[in-house]
Amino acid sequence: MERKTNGAGGVVRVRVPATSANLGPGFDSLGIALTMYNELELELYREEKFDIESFGEGAEMLPTDGTNMIWGAVRRLLSRIGQADEYRGMKLRMYSRIPVSRGLGSSAAAIVGGLRAANEWLGRPLGKKELLGIATELEGHPDNVAPAVYGGFSVSVTYGGGPESISFRPDIPLKAVVAVPDFTLSTRLARSVLPDTVPRADGVFNVGRAALLAAAMARGKAGYLKMALEDRLHQPYRKSLIPGFDDVTEAAGKAGAAGCVLSGAGPSIIAFTLEKEAAVGDAMVEAFRANGTEARAIVLSIDREGAKVISHRREW
Ligand code: HSE
Secondary structure, eight states, X not given: OOOOOOSOOSEEEEEEEEEEEXXXXXXXXXXXXXXXXXXXXXXXXXXXXXXXXXXXXTGGGSOSSTTOHHHHHHHHHHHHTXXXXXXXXXXXXEEEOSOTTSSSOHHHHHHHHHHXXXXXXXXXXXXXXXXXXXXXXXXXXXXXXXXXXXXXXXXXXXXXXXXXXXXXXXXXXXXXXXXXXXXXXXXXXXXHTSOSOOOHHHHHHHHHHHXXXXXXXXXXXXXXXXXXXXXXXXXXXXXXXXXXXXXXXXXXXXXXXXXXXXXXXXXXXXXXXXXXXHHHHXXXXXXXXXXXXXXXXXXXXXXXXXXXXXEEESOO
């Protein structure tokens, strides 16, 4: 498909939120955008040349050549619109706050940020839904990339080979308290401990809770969060990879959180609360420490905008 582009050029700056996937029962389906952001600036080059610099979280890990994940996303977009031969390099400045490999959607943010910036630079040949489709192909599942694109709370499925997603702004003034431990966990390892089949009772347990969570978020029913955040599909298998998981979630509850779950594939743990967010964070950090792990607590709100263009200027 060749798409016309217009207004191409300049330097595009994009902001993209951290995300937390699964939210307990909604494995590979539910996700939420958080008010912690990476920003990136992008210019495409016609020649095969890479000028990449990265600052902040994980800066030393970001490849500065064509193996860069953001370039992988940009190249996929260029192929999709039939312009892969016209732009073969890029200048990129990456400013990261989202911790890497901690279950907070840093790879989704890189992919979605790169797609949004390149799409803007090229004069917006694709819409958000098409960007979501490309991002899901690259990420493998839609639960982080959907809230990164749209903001808010997302319910996503794969249908006919592509993602379908409904996102909305939850009607609850929730704070998200994220306890980020000082070790990383790869999604691949966290998926490898999951069984291929589960008891029907566990499937039924999760279906009801995932649906209840979406309904509670949409209708502002905070009183249902505790039960709606329960899960039997992934956390029982993954918690052996996170020392102190049960103690941290219990401590969050005792300190006043409405519910507490593994963030994405972990190892971060996220508590949702209407009150006492500082005390919840302290309790989670203390429980991690009692299990021999240093952690930091970050208090966030729910992002309502998703990836957005901050500026599109003529030059650097
Ligand atoms: N749903 C995914 C998982 C999120 O839990 O493995 C992490 O990419």
